[in-house]
Amino acid sequence: MDVFVTGFGVISALGCGVDENFNELKENQTGISKAIFFESSFVDVFPFGEVKKSTEELHQILDLTLNSSLTRTDLFALIATQEAIKMANLSREEVSSFETALITSSTVGGMVETDFLYEDSNLLSTGSPFLFSYGSGAHTQKLIEHFKFQGYTDTINTACSSSANAIMMGVKLIRSGKVKRAIVGGTDSLSKFTINGFNSLQILSKKNCSPFSSERDGLNLGEGAGYLVLESSEVVKDKKLYAKIIGYGNSNDAFHPTALSDDAKGVIDAMKKALISAKIKEDDIDFINMHGTATENNDRTEIIGIKEIFKKIPLFNSTKSYTGHTLAAAGSIEAIYSILSIQNNLLFKSLNSHNPIVYNPLFDSNIKNIDVKIIMSNSFGFGGNCSSLIISKI
Amino acid sequence: MYIKALSCISPQHTFDGDFFKFEPIDYFSKQVEAIEPNYNELIPKGLLRRMGKGVRMGIGTGITLLKEYPNVEGIIIGTANGGLEDCVKFLNQIVEYKEGTLTPTNFVQSTPNAVAANLALMTNNICYNSTHVNTGLAFESALMDAFLTLEEQAGPLLVGSLEEISSYNINIDTLKGWVKSDDETLSLLTKSNTKGSVPGEGACMFIIDKSKENAQSFIRDFSQITTKDENVLFDFFDRFLKNNNLSLEEVDGFMLGLNGDSNCNYFYDLFINRYIQKETILTFKNCVGEYPTSMSFAVWLSTELINGNNIKLVEYQAPKAKYQRILIYNHYFGLQHSFMIIEKPI
Numbered sequence: 001m002d003v004f005v006t007g008f009g010v011i012s013a014l015g016c017g018v019d020e021n022f023n024e025l026k027e028n029q030t031g032i033s034k035a036i037f038f039e040s041s042f043v044d045v046f047p048f049g050e051v052k053k054s055t056e057e058l059h060q061i062l063d064l065t066l067n068s069s070l071t072r073t074d075l076f077a078l079i080a081t082q083e084a085i086k087m088a089n090l091s092r093e094e095v096s097s098f099e100t101a102l103i104t105s106s107t108v109g110g111m112v113e114t115d116f117l118y119e120d121s122n123l124l125s126t127g128s129p130f131l132f133s134y135g136s137g138a139h140t141q142k143l144i145e146h147f148k149f150q151g152y153t154d155t156i157n158t159a160c161s162s163s164a165n166a167i168m169m170g171v172k173l174i175r176s177g178k179v180k181r182a183i184v185g186g187t188d189s190l191s192k193f194t195i196n197g198f199n200s201l202q203i204l205s206k207k208n209c210s211p212f213s214s215e216r217d218g219l220n221l222g223e224g225a226g227y228l229v230l231e232s233s234e235v236v237k238d239k240k241l242y243a244k245i246i247g248y249g250n251s252n253d254a255f256h257p258t259a260l261s262d263d264a265k266g267v268i269d270a271m272k273k274a275l276i277s278a279k280i281k282e283d284d285i286d287f288i289n290m291h292g293t294a295t296e297n298n299d300r301t302e303i304i305g306i307k308e309i310f311k312k313i314p315l316f317n318s319t320k321s322y323t324g325h326t327l328a329a330a331g332s333i334e335a336i337y338s339i340l341s342i343q344n345n346l347l348f349k350s351l352n353s354h355n356p357i358v359y360n361p362l363f364d365s366n367i368k369n370i371d372v373k374i375i376m377s378n379s380f381g382f383g384g385n386c387s388s389l390i391i392s393k394i
Numbered sequence: 395m396y397i398k399a400l401s402c403i404s405p406q407h408t409f410d411g412d413f414f415k416f417e418p419i420d421y422f423s424k425q426v427e428a429i430e431p432n433y434n435e436l437i438p439k440g441l442l443r444r445m446g447k448g449v450r451m452g453i454g455t456g457i458t459l460l461k462e463y464p465n466v467e468g469i470i471i472g473t474a475n476g477g478l479e480d481c482v483k484f485l486n487q488i489v490e491y492k493e494g495t496l497t498p499t500n501f502v503q504s505t506p507n508a509v510a511a512n513l514a515l516m517t518n519n520i521c522y523n524s525t526h527v528n529t530g531l532a533f534e535s536a537l538m539d540a541f542l543t544l545e546e547q548a549g550p551l552l553v554g555s556l557e558e559i560s561s562y563n564i565n566i567d568t569l570k571g572w573v574k575s576d577d578e579t580l581s582l583l584t585k586s587n588t589k590g591s592v593p594g595e596g597a598c599m600f601i602i603d604k605s606k607e608n609a610q611s612f613i614r615d616f617s618q619i620t621t622k623d624e625n626v627l628f629d630f631f632d633r634f635l636k637n638n639n640l641s642l643e644e645v646d647g648f649m650l651g652l653n654g655d656s657n658c659n660y661f662y663d664l665f666i667n668r669y670i671q672k673e674t675i676l677t678f679k680n681c682v683g684e685y686p687t688s689m690s691f692a693v694w695l696s697t698e699l700i701n702g703n704n705i706k707l708v709e710y711q712a713p714k715a716k717y718q719r720i721l722i723y724n725h726y727f728g729l730q731h732s733f734m735i736i737e738k739p740i
Contacts, residue, residue, distance in 0.1 A: 041493045107505070111485075118489045120569060121482055121562040127569040134566065135474060136506060137529035141729070144620050153620055154535040155528040157476075157506045165524055172542040196488045197501035252469070252514035252523035257502045269520050382502070383511030385523060 002233040003171045004394070005243045007090070008336045009083025011076050012224035012323045013049035016061060017083055022340050025348045028366065030322050032208050032220050038190045046204050048190055049222025049324025051076065068129040071110045072189035074142040076225035076329070081143060081183060088229035089239065092148070094181065099235075101152040101179040102143060103169045104227075105162035105186035107328045110134040112191040139187060152179060157328065159381030160291075161250075162186050163226065164331030164389055168248040170230045180235045185227030186328035194327065195221060201258055209294035210352035211318035212303070212363070219293040222324025226332035243339045246374075246392045247278025253384035260301040266386040267305035271376065274388040275309075280374065285314050285390075287347055289334045289377040292318025293325050298380065303358050314376075317362045321351035331379040335389060338375040342393050345369055395541055396609035396739060397600050398550060399462055401455040402694045403428050404596035404682045405580075409455070414703040418681045421580040424573065425559055425593045426683040430454070441512070444499055446477040448558030451597035452509035453516070456552060460517050463601050468522035468543050468551035469510050472536035474529045474686030476506030478560040485562075509556055522547075530726020531618050533687040534734075538616075540602050554599030555687035564593055571657065572684075572727060578654070584677045586654030594683020598690035609739040611697040614638060614719075616734035624664055627731055631669075631723075634733050642669055645735075646717045647699070649676040649692050651724030653684040658728035665723055676707050676720070689724050689732055696720040696736045 010017070013031025014024040024031065035048040037055075051058075051072075058075040059066050062082065070078075085095060094100060110133035111117055117134055119125040132138060137155040144153060152173065156165050163186025170182030188194075198204050198221060205218035230245065251273060253266025260267060275282060290302055306313055319337050326333055341347050346368055353363040361367060377389045402408040405426040406418055428451060433442055436457050437450070445453065452471065460466065475481075481504035487496050502508070507525040514523050522543055526535035533555040540553045567573050567590075574590040583592055606612065615638050619630045635642070648670045652662050666672065676699070678692050695707075699717045718738045725731040 111481075114485060114488060118485055121485070121565050123565045123568075125569075131566060131570055135529055136476075136527035137474060137532070140528060141620070150619065150621070150626070152538070152618065153528065153531070154526060154538070155532075156524065156535075157527040158510075158523070158525050159505055159507055169539065169542070172539075172546070176542050176545050178538075178542075192488050192493060193485060196493055196496055197484065197498065200496045200498040200501055250522050250524065251520050252511065254514040254518050254520050256515075257508070257511060258498070266520055381507070382505060383507040384514060385507060385511065385525075 001175050003174050003230050003245050004236050004241045005228050005339060006231045006236060006239050006241060007084045007088025007229035008339065009080040010226045010333055010336050011051055011079050012326060012333055013051060013222050014322055016053060016079065025322060025337065028349050028351060030208060030351055032324050040192050040195055042195050042199065046206055047208055047220055049220055050190060051223055069133055070142060071112050071130065071133050073106055073109055073112050073187050074139045076189060077104065077139050077143055077187035078146055080185065080225040080227040081147065084183065084227040084229050090229065096148045096150050098151045099180040101170065101173050101182040102149045103154045103166045103182055103184045104140050104143060105156040105166040105328045106136055106139055106188055107157055107159055107162060108188050108191045108194050109136040110138045111193045112189045114192040158385035159383055160327050160330060161379040161381040161385045161387040162328035164379035164387035165250060167245060167332060167335060167389060168250060168387065171245050171248060174230060174232045180232050182230045183227055184230055185225060185332035187225035188327040188329050189223040190221060203295045205294065208352055209321055210354060211292035211294040211321055211350055212299050212356045213353045214355040214357050216294040216296065216299060219295050220324035222326040224323065224326045224333060225329050226336050228332060228335065241394045243342055244392045244394060245389065247274045247390035249273025249277060249388045251386045253386055255384055258382050259297045260380060264301045264305035266384050267301060267380060268308050270386040270388040271305060271309050274376065274390050278390040282310050284374050285376050286372045287341065287375050288314055288316040289338050289375060290316050290318045291378045291380045292320055294320065313358065315347060315362055316360055317348055317350035319348065334377050335391060338377050338391050342372050342375065345371060347372065395544065395602050395613045396606050397611045397697050398603050398609055399459050399601040400694055400697055401458045402598045403430060403451045403455050404691060405429060405594055406681050414705050417706055422577050424577055425564060426580055427559060428596045444503060446480045446503050446558065448477050448556045449503055449508050452556035453512055455597045455599040456513045456554060457516060459552060459599050459601050460513065463550055464517060466521060466550050466552045467547055469513050470524050470536045470539045470551060470553045471510040472526045472532035472555040472687055473506050473557060474527060474532045475557060475563060477504045477508055478558055478562050480504035482560055482562040530686045530730035531732060533690040534616060534618050534732050544604050549603035551602045552599060553602045554597065555690040556597035557595050557685040557687045559593055559595045567593060581680050583654040583680045584652035587656045589656050591653040591655045591684035594685050596682055596691060598694045606739045611700050612737045612739045614735040614737050618732045620730050622729060624661065628668065631733060638735060645719050645721045647676045647720045648674050649678060649696055649720050649722040651679060652677050653679045661725055661728055686726055692722045692724060693736065696722060700736060700738045
């Protein structure tokens with residue numbers, strides 16, 4: 001059974017909504033800069049892919065009065081989901097149908113409210129407004145309440161590959177006939193928890209990240225959300241169809257908690273499984289949206305994996321040079337960027353890739369008027385969680 | 395789906411097999427903690443030293459099954475909170491050291507995917523690997539993933555859950571009104587009528603497969619819904635029964651998640667009044683307390699009962715000799731509801 005993308009929504013450092021994101025990508029404008037809203041002593045040390053909206057402005061976008069129990073993680077998820085539902089033209093009945101699943105993901109969830117969490121968890125308060133907002137699955141409840149979902153729900157956390165696995169789970173549910181429709185994606189916001197964690201691992205760059213550059217020295221953290229509406233061929237009728245999800249692969253590198261293996265075994269296995277699942281050959285892939293975090297380890301290993309799978313390396317980029325690494329949201333945001341490439345026959349330049357370890361024309365400029373039929377999108381995470389998606393033109 | 399093998403660490407003697415020899419251990423406490431085995435033969439010392447309790451319990455139960463089934467084709471874990479204690483330790487460091495130079499150990503151990511990741515790493519298995527964190531339905535989500543994975547590829551799969559008590563969730567759940575203010579006798583928990591419950595913890599792992607060869611139980615169906623409305627809930631349950639072409643008389647035991655919380659007891663009370671005879675009630679939180687993935691303990695216990703093991707679970711009920719079919723109904727504080735039918739494999 002074919003699984004179609006009928007709508008999508010995104011919020012990231014590049015802007016709020018699909019149009020703003022597309023314009024910045026097209027103009028090669030990065031969203032990575034000094035953070036304005038995020039409060040941390042690291043703001044003066046590292047650049048971030050911050051969403052350039054205050055919490056108040058995020059509420060306004062949703063026409064909500066300031067509700068102090070919604071975290072930035074929740075608000076990003078609500079905004080991107082709202083856009084996706086609108087684009088797919090889903091009725092209230094369709095959203096609340098038992099045939100509609102919600103598969104979402106987050107790594108930091110409500111722990112973004114680090115200081116409130118510290119007080120609540122150490123009984124230094126009588127209970128902050130965020131008591132019900134902290135867990136990984138808390139944003140899922142906010143989505144359910146806001147949109148009145150009644151069908152199957154799930155929250156995934158496989159670190160930085162989370163929303164790629166949420167997309168997989170949605171496709172699997174539809175293919176099995178369990179549901180007709182799934183809203184899938186991920187959300188994460190900048191938090192002291194994550195930044196201190198990544199800093200302790202010494203993988204943050206003080207410059208704007210430079211994926212696949214021989215001078216790369218780490219990643220930039222970003223924030224945002226990306227959600228897609230997936231629908232089965234049974235229910236799409238005469239709807240506008242944007243893309244098909246035709247394959248997926250998931251593997252574990254089984255090597256190290258926070259690094260990929262030198263032989264890239266998980267990376268290779270995830271891509272192989274995705275190709276088999278899509279029933280295509282490696283030379284059918286026109287373009288790869290790489291995980292490309294710009295850490296020494298990730299980019300080296302990903303290239304080793306690509307060289308193993310592809311006799312001729314396809315065009316590739318890393319849009320993390322625009323958004324930073326949005327963690328759980330990365331897989332779905334990048335799936336959306338891949339669909340924008342398919343829709344507009346346009347591949348986006350990868351920024352800051354000086355002296356690349358493997359040359360690719362997308363390090364120099366956008367490529368216009370290119371018929372992109374099939375895209376691979378990779379997402380890898382701590383704990384060895386490797387996933388690869390294959391997205392095709394209708 | 396069939397359950398081929400199972401392993402459980404809980405506040406009872408479930409890991410060493412003594413649980414069914416006696417009555418459940420009783421506790422008089424505000425929380426009940428898991429009895430951990432000696433992990434030395436299961437987990438290398440270097441790794442064990444860095445693991446928090448939740449991760450240890452998950453690895454201990456998981457690795458026990460992976461020794462018997464080394465070639466699983468999927469490792470799928472459900473946990474609401476993962477390594478919470480490490481999470482708080484890291485959080486406290488951030489605040490107390492004002493974001494100074496921190497060590498990554500607590501951060502790495504606190505990520506919920508640490509158990510699935512460690513199991514893959516320790517057994518050098520690059521198979522399908524996923525972690526579900528859907529609060530009170532995290533284990534059910536892992537089971538759904540297993541069901542869908544088995545539609546696409548061969549089994550068997552390792553599927554399970556873990557949850558640990560930490561100061562973090564006890565304090566936050568206390569502020570939410572989910573923890574009883576006084577010590578409670580665990581064996582009487584299901585009859586308690588004060589606010590909140592008694593937090594518990596544990597890990598259960600299962601080998602799940604398509605083939606029924608040597609199966610211990612059969613998971614006929616399971617379904618979940620998030621709602622605060624009992625009418626929506628009962629419509630949903632009626633449809634669940636109808637989809638399974640099942641009448642209530644065909645069920646030998648109803649395993650209910652009664653947790654003694656006066657705020658949310660009414661869902662169970664309404665369910666009992668509407669559907670079942672009191673003699674068929676089975677309970678499990680009087681053994682392990684309340685936690686988001688306690689459903690996995692209900693599945694473990696139901697499988698053991700179907701297998702012929704027996705224990706006195708409800709004081710007014712003599713243990714039934716043989717269970718052919720058990721229906722589980724659990725909810726997590728009145729919002730996330732879950733139904734499951736477990737049968738003797740035939």
